[in-house]
Amino acid sequence: MPSEPLMILVAGPYRSGTGDDPAELAANVHAMNEVALHLFRAGHLPVTGEALALPLLETAGGAAPGTPLFDEIFHPVAERLLARCDAVLRIGGPSAGADRMVRQAREAGLSVFTDLGHIPSTGSPA
Template identity: 55%
Template structure:
């Protein structure tokens, strides 16, 4: 158990393996988001880089397959990891998620591979 809520980056495939297919990317985002509730229910705050990066891209008139995406998606995760306490790495090939794990390890942050590994908050807030 932990006595402080953690800010946990959920990392996994988003664009990887999709060939730029918007429906496949949406399905990948849905898999990332499916992990958000269990992280929150354990007393922590989940975050997914695309929740921040996609609106940034849209505001620049771009999308996830635009050349600008590499200048937004990866740096967003890097900036988030400066604030995060841990990473939850979901299964699947993903260069970006692998970079997130490497960054987390360099910074001494725990990397979990299953929600069950995440220590629950000792004093849970009402949900």
């Protein structure tokens, strides 16, 4: 049975295991965006904290991961975004930040998915 479209936060590693290498950070963002595209085509509204936080960081003058400006913006954006979401899809490998999003989602009573195949279809692709 088709479900209503969900706003789903895609939570995965951004910095974990990258040594903050720009190419690896970009690869992690790309992996989240690939999954987000799949969710969009399934009729949902996918979001990532990176899609909002990274442009804000650039506008604020740029900030390397781990700097005070990065810490001020990066995870707080995802936390504020999570408060508006219906669910979280946890992807990828180890990530303290993504695990925090999952923990907060569960505490808020949101659905948490760890497999793209377990997300209900809306019955109407985008």
